Amino acid sequence: MNTADQYLKAIYLIQEETDGPASTGAIADRLDVSPASANEMVGKLEGEGFCSHEKYKGVDLTDEGIVRAREALQNYCIIERFLLEVLEVEDFRGEARQLEPVIDETVAERLDTIIDRAPQCPDCFDAEDDVCGLVELEADPAD
C-alpha cells in the first residue's frame, strides 16, 4: 500500500468516526506526520480528484476517494487477520501498521485465500479499536 492509500484510509476512518470532514490536524495525528506533510499530501490527493479540501472546514473524500480508501482498508483488514489468525501475532495491529506499506494488494489477495474474512468487509471495521469488529479477541488480563 503506498503513502497516498494510507492517507486515504486515514481520512476515511476519521470521516467515519466524526461523520463530517477530516481536519488536517486529525489526519496528521493519525498518521504521526507533521501538519505540513499532511497538508502537502492532501493537496496532491485533491489534485488527483480523490478529495476536496476547504480551509477551516476539512477534507471530504470524493466517491473515487472513498472507493480507493475502502480498498486500502480491506487490505489492512487482510493483513491484520493474517497476522492474528495465521502467524498468531499478539501485537497484530502495530505490526499491520508497519507492514501495510510493503504488502501490495495482489499479495493481500493471496493471503486472503487462507483467512476467514466476512463478505461485508470493510464495513465491520471498528475505527476506534483499529480492528475488524468481528474479530474475536481474548480478553485483556488487565481488564
Added chain:
Amino acid sequence: MSLQSPVGSDHQLARLLQIGVVLEEVVEARAAKHARESQDVDEDVRAFLAEAADESAGHRDRLEELVDELDADTVAFEEIKGLVEAQYEADQDFDWVLYDQLCNEETAYKFYDDLIEAIEGSEANFGVDREHLLAVLRELRDEEEAGVEEVTALMEDRA
C-alpha cells in the same frame, strides 16, 4: 498508523520473510492440488504445475534458512496446506487453473520486488548479511519472473 519504514529491525525483516514463506506454501499447496486433482488439464500443464510446486518448496527452504538465522520460527507447511484445503473451490476448469497459477507467480514476484526495494531503502543493520539476503531475494524474484513468462506462454499456446 504511521509512515515509518517497514523494515527497520530484525523482527520486522523476520516477519516479512515469514510472510514470504507462507506465500510460497500457499503457491506450493495450490499448484500441487491443481496438478493432482484438476480433470481438464493436459500432461504438459500437469507437469508444469508439479514443477511449480517443487520450485516453491525450494524457495520456502531458502527463506526458512534466513528466518532461522534471525532466530525466528515459520508456520509449518501442513498447517498452511490445511488452510488452503479449507478454502479451496473444487472442480475448477482448465483456464482457471492456469490463471490461478499466473496469480501465484505474479504475487510472489511482486512480494519479492517490494521487499527488495524496502530493504534497499532501509539503513538498518540486520542479523543476516545484507548482500547475501538481497542476493537470495533477487534470485527468488528472477525465478518468479521466469515462472510468469512460462505460465503466460502456456496460456497463449492454448488460446
